[in-house]
Amino acid sequence: MTLRxxxxxxxxxxxxxxxxxxxxxxxxxxxxxxxxDTDQARTFVGRIVFESLCDKLVNITPxxxxxxxxxxxxxxxxxxxxxxMQLREDVVFHDGTAFDAAAVVANIERSKTLDESxxxxxxxxxxxxxxxxxxxxxxxxASPDATLIAQLSDRAGMMLSPTAAAEKGLELSNDxxxxxxxxxxxxxxxxxxxxxxxxxxxDADSYSFERLIFLPIPxxxxxxxxxxxxxxxxxxxxxPSDVAAVEADDSLSFTSATSLGYQGITVNVNNGARSETPxxxxxxxxxxxxxAIDREVINQVVFEGVYAAGNQPFPPTSPWYDATNPVExxxxxxxxxxxxxxxxxxxxxxIQAPNNPVQLQLMQVIQAMTAEAGIEISIKATEFATMxxxxxxGNYEGSQVGWSGRTDPDGNIHSFMTCEGGLNDxxxxxxxxxxLLNEARLSTDAAERKASxxxxxxxxxxxxxxxxxYHQTWLxxxxxxxxxxxxxxxxxxxxxxxxxx
Amino acid sequence: MLLFILRRILIAIPTLILVSMFVFTLQxxxxxxxxxxxxxxxxxxxxxxxxxxxxxxxxPIVMQYFYWAADVLRGDLGVSLRTNEPVLSLIAxxxxxxxxxxxxxxxxxxxxxxxxxxxxxxxxxxxxxxLANLIALSGLSVPNFWLGxxxxxxxxxxxxxxxxxxxxxxxxxxxxSLTTMIMPAFVLxxxxxxxxxxxxxxxxxxxxxxxxxxxxxxKGLRGRVVILKHAFRNAVLPVVTLTALLFGELLAGAVLTxxxxxxxxxxxxxxxxVFNRDYAVVQGVVLCTAVGFILxxxxxxxxxxxxxxxxxxxx
Numbered sequence: 001m002t003l004r005x006x007x008x009x010x011x012x013x014x015x016x017x018x019x020x021x022x023x024x025x026x027x028x029x030x031x032x033x034x035x036x037d038t039d040q041a042r043t044f045v046g047r048i049v050f051e052s053l054c055d056k057l058v059n060i061t062p063x064x065x066x067x068x069x070x071x072x073x074x075x076x077x078x079x080x081x082x083x084x085m086q087l088r089e090d091v092v093f094h095d096g097t098a099f100d101a102a103a104v105v106a107n108i109e110r111s112k113t114l115d116e117s118x119x120x121x122x123x124x125x126x127x128x129x130x131x132x133x134x135x136x137x138x139x140x141x142a143s144p145d146a147t148l149i150a151q152l153s154d155r156a157g158m159m160l161s162p163t164a165a166a167e168k169g170l171e172l173s174n175d176x177x178x179x180x181x182x183x184x185x186x187x188x189x190x191x192x193x194x195x196x197x198x199x200x201x202x203d204a205d206s207y208s209f210e211r212l213i214f215l216p217i218p219x220x221x222x223x224x225x226x227x228x229x230x231x232x233x234x235x236x237x238x239x240p241s242d243v244a245a246v247e248a249d250d251s252l253s254f255t256s257a258t259s260l261g262y263q264g265i266t267v268n269v270n271n272g273a274r275s276e277t278p279x280x281x282x283x284x285x286x287x288x289x290x291x292a293i294d295r296e297v298i299n300q301v302v303f304e305g306v307y308a309a310g311n312q313p314f315p316p317t318s319p320w321y322d323a324t325n326p327v328e329x330x331x332x333x334x335x336x337x338x339x340x341x342x343x344x345x346x347x348x349x350x351i352q353a354p355n356n357p358v359q360l361q362l363m364q365v366i367q368a369m370t371a372e373a374g375i376e377i378s379i380k381a382t383e384f385a386t387m388x389x390x391x392x393x394g395n396y397e398g399s400q401v402g403w404s405g406r407t408d409p410d411g412n413i414h415s416f417m418t419c420e421g422g423l424n425d426x427x428x429x430x431x432x433x434x435x436l437l438n439e440a441r442l443s444t445d446a447a448e449r450k451a452s453x454x455x456x457x458x459x460x461x462x463x464x465x466x467x468x469x470y471h472q473t474w475l476x477x478x479x480x481x482x483x484x485x486x487x488x489x490x491x492x493x494x495x496x497x498x499x500x501x
Numbered sequence: 502m503l504l505f506i507l508r509r510i511l512i513a514i515p516t517l518i519l520v521s522m523f524v525f526t527l528q529x530x531x532x533x534x535x536x537x538x539x540x541x542x543x544x545x546x547x548x549x550x551x552x553x554x555x556x557x558x559x560x561p562i563v564m565q566y567f568y569w570a571a572d573v574l575r576g577d578l579g580v581s582l583r584t585n586e587p588v589l590s591l592i593a594x595x596x597x598x599x600x601x602x603x604x605x606x607x608x609x610x611x612x613x614x615x616x617x618x619x620x621x622x623x624x625x626x627x628x629x630x631x632l633a634n635l636i637a638l639s640g641l642s643v644p645n646f647w648l649g650x651x652x653x654x655x656x657x658x659x660x661x662x663x664x665x666x667x668x669x670x671x672x673x674x675x676x677x678s679l680t681t682m683i684m685p686a687f688v689l690x691x692x693x694x695x696x697x698x699x700x701x702x703x704x705x706x707x708x709x710x711x712x713x714x715x716x717x718x719x720k721g722l723r724g725r726v727v728i729l730k731h732a733f734r735n736a737v738l739p740v741v742t743l744t745a746l747l748f749g750e751l752l753a754g755a756v757l758t759x760x761x762x763x764x765x766x767x768x769x770x771x772x773x774x775v776f777n778r779d780y781a782v783v784q785g786v787v788l789c790t791a792v793g794f795i796l797x798x799x800x801x802x803x804x805x806x807x808x809x810x811x812x813x814x815x816x
Contacts, residue, residue: 042541191765385533
């Protein structure tokens, strides 16, 4: 056989063997998840895997309403201090043990007491949990907490097999045992996570794939190349710059949902010596910077128009968004006037931003825009882990960061804007805002809560400890053979009813 | 010979200790707090305090080093801060991947670089020499990441011949393992092939001028015998050292190549670990790399002795 014939034969057989079984769904992830233990886990990407691996007490709809999952119904006591949940009776964990109220108690206790648990703050309001029946459980609260249902619709509400958790301890993260539609098979760090269908799942018929293979591929170009070459069936977090290419490709489709989070510039207003600048001390300077920015143009230029311009902690698609105060138009003259009012001819500000091309491009556009109003921004490109510690230490003037977002509005604002909030790196502190945000936590009446958030945001709009810029949009791309996928604003991949032709 | 090897191993021990101290200190000098990264987006203060204690971050750096070194001597490299997996088993699972990649790249490099070097030396000044030099220069100049992405777009997306990225162990599926490795090994091998070619060429040129080559020719030996048996055998010595040293360069190059082709090897492990401030993993990987370098140097020296009879008698 000549070399050419041999090569042709080899390549032909490669082409034939590279297709996987139709029963597999191969999903490209942007990062490699961290520990696969719902109590120890901390990354967004890990939640995507948990969505198929673990059932939660409560689920959400794309419109952010809460719907039953493991809990069939729930109700609050009149004083708002007891939450009682009825549970499904036909659920088993992947190790064959049964799910019941005792399992819920064990899970919540593990989340609250395990040293390594990252769920403690999410369940801080829960004083105790009791099994009030075989399939009924009661959460006793120290004070009313409107956010609890939302917490139980995420990792804090995901149920691990108590038997497996007790047996494996921290090692559970290398072999997680839940009750979800898919069970854990293997994980090779930085390469793949394989799950296979759990035949005894109560809703097994809704899940059509035999195996799920999650492949972390951080480079967006390579991730898309894998989808186009048929090595992936779908991917999450398509880059906005690739949307056009996906649209132009007949064999691919894409779907999107505005995220629950935001991106903005956090300003050091009260965090150590570096807050002692006009930018940190005078809200007029911050308003000037905000007015000098055209958020729509940013969206068009940097994000191909697929994201959403923003001026609040909640995206325009959220029921908590204050529609009476939409994004302001750019007004350079007003910005100059504000600077003058503050007694400034011009000002230089240093803003740190994550060291990646997209965020730096964003900052460069902002830099050009504010320069026209007399605000000179110097961009300090900083690697993310460093940025985080500079921020907590107060060693910054402004910091371009964001938040991935939570289902309950409290998660997007309370820790950032209350005086002792764990994520309050600007160290902004206002008694009025603090009271409003605390009140919003206590009430279970949505209209009442919304009024509190609107009032708090009206103050924050003037004070601007965070200058909100935009809301990211989750983008999923898939081959057109994947049918029935629904986009959720939490960025998860829910596979109930999804099929492959 | 055995004594020679033993002596070299003994000399390596202080080197290793110095390397580990150096890396340990450098890492701590890196800005960014690993505990903040580990605590996750919510940064629960209670969690942060517990983690700081668990990983002994409150103690002075000297003490931290001694704790770590004592564990290493007991064969325990610690656990990954990110996933709880033991560092030793992580390294054990990643090392074969990178070694496979490095060996295949080396094979590419040797197969292309050495013959091209010999050829261009023998045909010095002709179009063959010129072409080989041009290819070598492009091999050196084209960045790995660019060549990698171009190859993925051409070979995987447009032609659909090879998988775009990923990895399979040769023990699970040898064929798939080979197909996923061809492109990365080629990309990583090109720059090396160029270096090897340039060095083989200059070594050959030097040797071809030597008296004994002229003598061999005068004896009436065939051209091929003169070049391969007399000239190349002598020219290959510096090339062997170079190849062994380049192996270290391969490990460094693998960092980038593994990122592009999403190969779960050593390079990707260390890059992800640095970004996550996963100190235990960085430390373990660097220690293993240092051991690898020392071993490669040792092998080069041993090969030298085998290839060069004069050194053998000096022993």
